[in-house]
Amino acid sequence: MDEMTNEMARALSAKHERRMALARLPFEEKVKILIQLQAIAAPLIRARGKKAVVFPSDQEQANT
Amino acid sequence: MEKTFQVLNRLVDEGVIGQYAVGGAMGAMFYAEPVSTFDLDIFVVLPSLASGLITLSPLYEHLSSLGYESEGECIDIDGVPVQFLPAYNNLVEEALREATIKTYKSTPVRVMSVEHLIAIAIQTGRAKDRVRVGLLLDEAPVDRALLDGILRRHSLEERGRTWMR
Numbered sequence: 001m002d003e004m005t006n007e008m009a010r011a012l013s014a015k016h017e018r019r020m021a022l023a024r025l026p027f028e029e030k031v032k033i034l035i036q037l038q039a040i041a042a043p044l045i046r047a048r049g050k051k052a053v054v055f056p057s058d059q060e061q062a063n064t
Numbered sequence: 065m066e067k068t069f070q071v072l073n074r075l076v077d078e079g080v081i082g083q084y085a086v087g088g089a090m091g092a093m094f095y096a097e098p099v100s101t102f103d104l105d106i107f108v109v110l111p112s113l114a115s116g117l118i119t120l121s122p123l124y125e126h127l128s129s130l131g132y133e134s135e136g137e138c139i140d141i142d143g144v145p146v147q148f149l150p151a152y153n154n155l156v157e158e159a160l161r162e163a164t165i166k167t168y169k170s171t172p173v174r175v176m177s178v179e180h181l182i183a184i185a186i187q188t189g190r191a192k193d194r195v196r197v198g199l200l201l202d203e204a205p206v207d208r209a210l211l212d213g214i215l216r217r218h219s220l221e222e223r224g225r226t227w228m229r
Contacts (some may be wrong), residue, residue, distance in 0.1 A: 021099035023203035027168055030098040031065050035102040045102075051136070052102050056143035058169070061067040064142060 031055070068144040069171045071132075080126045080142070082109035085163035085174045087181060089192055094166055095204035096179045099196075103138050103145040107176070109160055110150050118142060120148055128130050153178070155187055155218045178204045180207040186220050197227050 004012075022033070026063070038054040045052035075081045086094070088105030110118050127139050138145035151157045163165035176184070182200050185193035188214050200206065215224040 019097050019134040020203060023095070027166065029093055030093050031168075034093065034100065037098065038102060041100050042102075053140075053143070053145055055065060058066050061065070061142050 032057075065144060066169050066171050067142040068081045068146065069207045070106065071130075071141050072146075073172065075126070076165075077180055079111065083160055083163075083174065085160050086182065087159070087176045089196070091176050091181050092178075092200055094099045094175050096199045097155050097183070097203060099199070103147050105147050105149060107149050107151060107156055107160055109157075118150055120150065123148060153187075155183060155214070155220075156160055158214070158217075159184060161196055177210075179214055182206065182211055183218060183220060183224075186215070186224050187218065187225070194227060201228060204206045205224070 012063075022030070035055050035057060038052070042052040042054050072084055076083060084105065085091070085107050087107045088103075089099055090103035091102050093099065094102075101116070108119070110123065124134060124139065127141070128134075132141050133140050134140075135145065138147045149156075151160050159176045160220075162180065163174045163176050165172050166172065178200055182197050183199075185196045211224075212221075215221050
């Protein structure tokens with residue numbers, strides 16, 4: 001079996017660390033990231049004829 | 065999101081629902097990295113009617129009287145599509161009973177435990193549930209003894225072994 005190069009092992013380890021750091025964020029921060037993810041994905045989903053609503057921020061909710 | 069959670073808490077205070085807990089992708093997000101989703105899954109215990117029937121109609125009517133209208137399978141609560149799912153089996157009932165209180169800003173939110181989220185994903189069995197199980201096992205602080213007990217009680221040990229290899 002081929003062995004993983006040191007460079008690849010480092011890249012995967014960094015990726016894992018990044019995901020763990022995201023998991024440790026406060027939920028409020030995760031919601032902000034989620035809204036950004038939704039804004040990226042929504043046009044693609046709508047182009048397929050499906051509904052995709054981007055959640056409002058807490059500020060936007062408070063203003064309604 | 066905070067206003068939506070406040071509405072859910074008010075539904076409990078007013079006796080419209082018995083209890084609720086956040087589940088699904090948003091529930092998982094309390095423990096793991098954020099993953100794209102477009103609705104908020106809320107599992108609920110509903111008061112049974114005099115006939116013994118359990119129905120979402122009184123909840124939908126109450127929310128409609130507050131100006132929140134249904135759109136497909138969801139109800140738009142201050143811009144967030146919320147899907148209410150009545151507790152449909154023993155595992156979900158247990159998850160609702162044993163949900164933990166977390167806070168969003170200053171608002172309390174009932175969230176299923178990470179062990180119950182994993183067990184429900186294993187039971188539901190879709191491809192995206194398998195991804196969620198992997199994510200939670202990798203990133204969340206999971207009590208394996210507690211999870212094993214839940215899987216044993218609900219006859220999910222075999223699939224659990226396959227999925228958690």
